[in-house]
Amino acid sequence: MLQPKRTKYRKAHKGRIHGKAKGGFTLAFGAYGLKATSPGRLSARQIEAARRTITRHMKRLGKLWIRVFPDVPVSQKPAEVRQGKGKGTPEWWAARVKPGRIMFELDGVSKQTAVEAFTLAAAKLPVGTKVVVRLGEEG
Amino acid sequence: MSTIITIPAQPRTGTGKGPARATRRSGRVPAVVYGAKKDPSLISLDPRDLMRALRAGSFMATVFDVDIAGKAERVLPRDVQFDPLSDAPMHVDFLRVSAATTVTVSIPVTFLNEEAAPGLKRGGLLNVVRHDIEANCRADAIPHHIEVDLTGLDIGDSVHISMVPLPDGVVPTITDRDFTVATIAAPTVVQEEATEVAEGEAAEGAEGETPEGEATEEAKGEDKAGEKSAKD
Numbered sequence: 356m357l358q359p360k361r362t363k364y365r366k367a368h369k370g371r372i373h374g375k376a377k378g379g380f381t382l383a384f385g386a387y388g389l390k391a392t393s394p395g396r397l398s399a400r401q402i403e404a405a406r407r408t409i410t411r412h413m414k415r416l417g418k419l420w421i422r423v424f425p426d427v428p429v430s431q432k433p434a435e436v437r438q439g440k441g442k443g444t445p446e447w448w449a450a451r452v453k454p455g456r457i458m459f460e461l462d463g464v465s466k467q468t469a470v471e472a473f474t475l476a477a478a479k480l481p482v483g484t485k486v487v488v489r490l491g492e493e494g
Numbered sequence: 495m496s497t498i499i500t501i502p503a504q505p506r507t508g509t510g511k512g513p514a515r516a517t518r519r520s521g522r523v524p525a526v527v528y529g530a531k532k533d534p535s536l537i538s539l540d541p542r543d544l545m546r547a548l549r550a551g552s553f554m555a556t557v558f559d560v561d562i563a564g565k566a567e568r569v570l571p572r573d574v575q576f577d578p579l580s581d582a583p584m585h586v587d588f589l590r591v592s593a594a595t596t597v598t599v600s601i602p603v604t605f606l607n608e609e610a611a612p613g614l615k616r617g618g619l620l621n622v623v624r625h626d627i628e629a630n631c632r633a634d635a636i637p638h639h640i641e642v643d644l645t646g647l648d649i650g651d652s653v654h655i656s657m658v659p660l661p662d663g664v665v666p667t668i669t670d671r672d673f674t675v676a677t678i679a680a681p682t683v684v685q686e687e688a689t690e691v692a693e694g695e696a697a698e699g700a701e702g703e704t705p706e707g708e709a710t711e712e713a714k715g716e717d718k719a720g721e722k723s724a725k726d
Contacts, residue, residue: 380578392579416681418619455578463619487581489625491551491602 356399357425358448366442367427372396376455384420385462387469388487395482396449397458399425405476409459412472417463423450452482500559500566501547503537514585523583527560527569530590537562544583548574555599555626555636560588570597570633591633598667600626603675604639611644613678618649621679627655631664640664642675652677 372394382388402425409419425448432443452458459476461469470486477484506517506524517524522538537560547553553574559566569588577584591597603626608614627640642658654672666673 375578377578381576390579416617416619418621418679462622490548490553 356403358399359426366430366445372451372453374453376453379422379457380455382460382489385460386489387461388457389459389473390485390487391452391456391458392454392483392485394453397423397452397480399448401480404479408476408479409472412475413464413468417461420460422460423452423458425450427451498557498559500561501539501543503539503560503562505563506536506538525586525588527567527588527590535562552602552638555601557591557633593634595633596630597633598628598630599636600628601637602626602639604641606641606643607645611647613648613651616649617681618678621677623674623676628667629664630667635663637661637664647678649678649680
């Protein structure tokens with residue numbers, strides 16, 4: 356699963372996700388993309404689950420790009436522990452996603468295969484999504 | 495140059511985001527026409543006309559006639575801003591051009607004879623490194639697309655710009671190297687399976703571990719603290 360090799364600080368603030376994506380909202384590599392339509396935090400497990408779903412559906416024939424990286428450590432307190440006594444331990448990694456962000460891109464497959472693969476992958480993600488197609492390749 | 499498409503436009507007044515937003519609220523797309531040492535003209539377009547031109551492909555490498563209240567101007571699109579979420583066009587920049595103008599444009603690449611490439615027949619993947627090529631050319635001689643012939647290419651082969659026949663007068667902006675346009679990559683079936691098996695084994699071994707090694711000590715400390723407070 357994706358996670359940073361090293362970090363400057365072990366724990367991060369929870370933060371809030373406001374507004375639309377300011378970058379990464381156009382297709383950069385492939386002909387098809389999966390775009391977020393709502394804000395959210397994608398865990399490394401969710402990204403990996405979506406990646407596997409896409410690669411398996413397209414029979415590993417096309418090329419896939421992952422445009423998000425889980426670089427935010429998310430901490431949790433153990434079960435049945437009282438509040439206080441400091442912040443919990445980092446448990447998983449998340450990628451903060453704003454609406455409009457392209458999360459995955461695909462190339463080398465038909466439009467139908469790409470749409471099917473993205474639909475299956477979208478079911479693994481905690482954000483609303485839509486499939487986008489490079490202009491001029493919609494036919 | 496083939497027949498030039500005319501996009502009907504209306505003049506608009508007021509610069510800045512306020513008037514631009516008002517134009518969008520009225521259901522039109524704000525745009526600007528500039529260049530040729532004339533004052534810029536503020537215009538608005540019907541989104542349906544604009545989307546038709548965008549969907550036709552090669553929008554940024556196509557010369558249009560913009561009909562501003564009966565007066566036609568020959569223009570080349572230089573920038574289109576899209577809404578990040580809805581992908582609707584929000585603003586378009588047009589540059590006034592004449593036949594003699596030399597412009598830098600991104601020309602889309604199309605691939606021919608995919609069935610005649612043995613590499614693709616054997617399951618290889620056409621990896622497009624550049625979907626469009628930036629080139630200098632005259633405004634009246636911008637090619638609609640650059641054609642790349644894949645005949646005879648096998649897995650591991652690549653297409654460099656020197657192998658692509660360019661129309662007369664079209665000069666790529668990158669001249670210091672013979673850059674790659676596309677490659678034919680090997681299918682990833684075998685590699686992918688191997689990595690998935692390895693990852694599966696690693697995940698089983700690491701189950702229940704925290705993301706960082708140091709975190710375990712702290713967790714122990716917190717557990718003790720939790721027990722202590724429970725006793726209290």
